[in-house]
Amino acid sequence: MAQRGTRERVARLGRAVAPPEAGVGGAVLLLPSGTEQSARGPSPLAEAALRPLARRLARAGRAEGLAVHLVRYRTRGWNGAQAGPAEDAEWAADEVVRRYGDVPVCLAGTGTGGRAALRAAGHEAVDSVLALAPRLPDEGTAAPPEPVRQLAGRQVLIVHGTNDTRSDPESSFRLAERAKKANRGVCRFEVHADGHGLRQYRAEVALLAVDFVLGTLFGHPMPRPLQDAMAAPPPLGLRMPLAAGYGSTRGTAGRWAGGAG
Template identity: 70%
Template sequence: MVLVLPAGEPFSVRRPTRVSRAAVQPLAKSLGRAGAPEGLLVHVVRYRNRGWNGPDAHPSADAEWAVDEVVRRYGDVPVCLAGYGMGGRAALRAAGHPAVNSVLAMAPWLPEDDTAETAEPVRQLVGRRVLIVHGTNDTRTDPELSFRLAERAKKANRDTCRFEVHSDGHALRQHHAEVLALATDFVMGSLLSRAYSRPVADALAAPPPLGLRMPLAAGFGRSLRP
């Protein structure tokens, strides 16, 4: 099961927009097509409201509820949390649920104050496969913040890697096909025990900072097609 977590806003109790859900539909459809022959299901999570809302961390709580629902409906199945923007932060935060085996965080929105007292937690990532993807020209969510989080996560969990999409922005549109191919490769390898592509396997095995600043090559995924 893949639970896709859309983006949102720092503070808001208004209902989520269709735009945020539509933005992650290409990812959901790509993963669904790739994994359908092996029984993979993909659902986009519908948040209660569109804001993170400080310590309430509503999207993270909604993600945990959604994983509980997966377990209730389908039993003991592995779950990947795949989030974009604020959804990326929610995916990372909710990874401690026992059913979660992997996390995909794309252009994650993270707090700028990551001092010891307020740093985003990483202990919940232990035992999970973690992939962070960020455009180097992202002006909405700082890629250096995701790098710093990945550094801390790697110390707690060696199965952590991060890819940089050079010259791409927050929406990851310039190299959209490559990003979807990378996401699919990671999720299929994490949930369905397929072999990771060489770049993903190398990124997971490489020590920091190499495995945390892995460039996403132009044309990634084309050589993976039959």
């Protein structure tokens, strides 16, 4: 399938992080953050910010054959109706199918990449979506609200810091609230007093991400907090607090630096 691209730029998949030795049983596509408007190429800093999480996911899913790829956008800007990162995420899901066949896919993004993951969830290969501090438009403006119909049939986890000054956490709550009406498989965790990069609780966020990915792609039993968040009606399941020390009895989650944008 031909890649979608601008004049000289095309979307690309980075090399698989710690690729599985046996066959691929599932894939995570990591979508870096970006900016609202820009024709510049992808941001190396935004991509680098996701590499610790990529390594953590690859190690945790190695036995299952999890392939973890970073998506390199054509441009870092969302650019209005062009929604470039979302189109690139769809292309990346096509590429996973071309390379690995019919395997389950999780779209995972931070900031603008979280918005792209949510927007591209309708791709037939996508089973789940992880949006970390998604940078969504204010639903109080004249612009149409972000669509949610594409989330039907997908399992969705949104994580947002309550002190995020770059991406209004209430925007992700309102989107999750609308999505939950038609899809029970939506939950949202709030990280109290944390900011946009989710740095204060990066270990807990990283382990929550691992639990969600392994549970949704490979059927691993989900820990009780995730089960409760999925099962609880709004607003409880959409304002689930991420407790300090989440998963500490299972060891550390490793370092994750978060992302900006």
